[in-house]
Amino acid sequence: MPNITKSFVRAAKCEEGKSKQEYYDNELKGFMLEVKSNNRKTFYLRVTSPDGSRKSIKIADATLLDADAARTKALKLKRSIEEGKDVIIDTPETQQQAPTLEEFYNEYYLPYVQKHVKSFEANRSLFKNHILPVLGKIPMNEIKKLQVMKLHSDMLHKKKLAPATANKTLIFISHAYNLAKELELEGIEENPASGVKPFEENNARERYLTKKEAKKLLIAVHESENKHLKYIIQMLILTGARRGEVLKARWRDFDEVQMSWTIPTSKNGKKRILPLTPKLYELYKSIPKESNTYLFTSPKTKKPYITIFNSWNTARIKAGLPEVRIHDLRHSYASALVNAGRSLYEVQTLLGHSTASVTQRYSHLSNESLMNAASCAGKLLG
Template sequence: MKQHITQAFVKRVECERGKSKQEYYDSEITGFILEVRSSGAKTYYLRTKGADGKRVAKKVGDAKVMDIKSARVKAIKLKRAIEESTDTMVILDGKNKKNTTLNNADDSCITLGAFYEDCYLPHVKKHIKSYETNISIFKNHLLPVYKNTPMDEISKASIMKLHSDMVVKKKLAPATANKVLIFLSSAFNIAIDLEIDGVSENPTKGIKEYKLNNAKERYITKAEASRLLEAINDTEQNIHLKYIVPMLILTGARRGEVLKAKREDFNLNQLTWTIPTSKSGKKRILPITPQLLELYHSIPKSESPYLFTSLKTNKPYVTIYSSWNSARVKAGLKDVRMHDLRHSFASALVNSGRSLYEVQTLLGHSTSTMTQRYAHLSNESLMSAASCAGSLVG
């Protein structure tokens, strides 16, 4: 069974009566096992596959002698050595001096690349709903720089330089540079929580993020929406884009919610679309309007349970940026982000006299704080309405 193995758990766990042994698979490190026997013996093991595809099982240590911190460190390094070795027999022979990777496994702190594969990736897939962004940031910005660098050698100075160079030299968006900083900080915090040997402090601490003007919103007009939809209907890059974008406009849903929508989530009798788990962590139920219902029926059906499936992967789209970017440029709306369609949905509601509570509910904001950004639109609408009384006094 799966279990986050801690020192406290190791100390208290006992083998159930009637069983000779029990195995607990760690929820953080794939293949790391605590074996508990009826005799009272407790042993750490690692099970994984070598580069040749052969399964390897290796004892990590006696749990009554080795603490969980040391066991985790050894398991991670051993796992990396096994998976990179092309000779399983060398791995199994602990006395073979030719396997320098294995023999030196305890000599240095784990590299960021090894930690990413063995700990960070399993962690974000388990705890973060939209983990694709985390993976993208690591693969495109962090691993090219730090993949083979031991985590205890990643300095604050080098991180500050990376953060700065992304904006100054590479001309990337400050928001992207900030994500690199945030995700690297998260990786170090996870390593500290797991008590990875050599990682005792977070080198990102104290590094200032770029200031962003997140309050700046872009709302599309009716004329702009028409141009955008016309450009999308003409595109051949993605056959689903002409359904995805109108759905974003009609519902105010997040991009990921639309891309992962399943047909079973749509109740055509009650005219509701249930989003199982939103960003807030709770399910959300949206009404299916006549326009949305018409759009739903126009979406080509496939054997996939998802509304939109990539023809290349036969899985839900991870990104539709390329086709979206081509369409918005063609429409002369290069400054419009996909998320602005969500803002435009909210703007349309507020300007139609709907309350901020209604907007909050439909957008799925867990608190009213995020919805308050649309309050000024409500005030403008009220001002316009109140101004109508001016005609009474000439």
């Protein structure tokens, strides 16, 4: 039998194929560490009471109490039971059955989303910047719906964030609690984000750049302190690609023989191939090759940018276009295609949409096009 110490607890694992494994201490009889298949670790004390019955008393979750403290508590409980005293387990450690949201996030949630969720960067950013600073230190079983509602409301009304961003808070908190339930973590029964009404989102908002606005924007990005911004923004305008697709673009995905750019995995999980038009090819050849892998890497991390918001925000304000979002460049690309008479099928293929119904929201026609079309009726009057 092992001696249950801090180092032993850290290294202890459940044998493959078992749902749980129990390790008994070789010094304190009955003191035990239970390790579940999901790596959840819990201290127990198993004793025989004066009436001869066997009892298993939970000491604490190993994330909330270390081995030394658990051993001390187990020893006190063991003596009390052997002396026939009534034992009431009513201490902060045992009341706090569940881990704090921050403990759960670091130990379980973040590793899970990194492995299973493609957009985990947005997930991590929202937790780090908004959720954990407010709820991180609270045990998950003590977080109330009212607290989640306040966090949700403050993001919109105090931080002035978009309704969609605030609503993601509810989604990600729900994901965390669903994972905790799936892992069967003790003490977690209610999801405090459940039933909180999301804010209405105006996803159909239409904003398209005019030629004059595009020119002003290009001047501003060329003057940006971020030396990559002028290439990134032009590439977004010329391809209609998503921000993440451009930020993670790799040199090897560009074929100068076939004149194409292959996006390995798009939002719908499928690869997409875009043509290297003359202007896009000219832009591509002008990008300094500072990395053997990616077109754009952060000077600080030497890895692809996670976000370019600060430099983008400075540029759009300087251009007098503070309301223009990066995603509006994708709108503008689609609008330009439709106004040039391209079919919705062509637009759908280039944008990488799985259905034509999604493409429909991008198929805006300019007032000039509508005027020309409507004027055809005038021929009836001669």
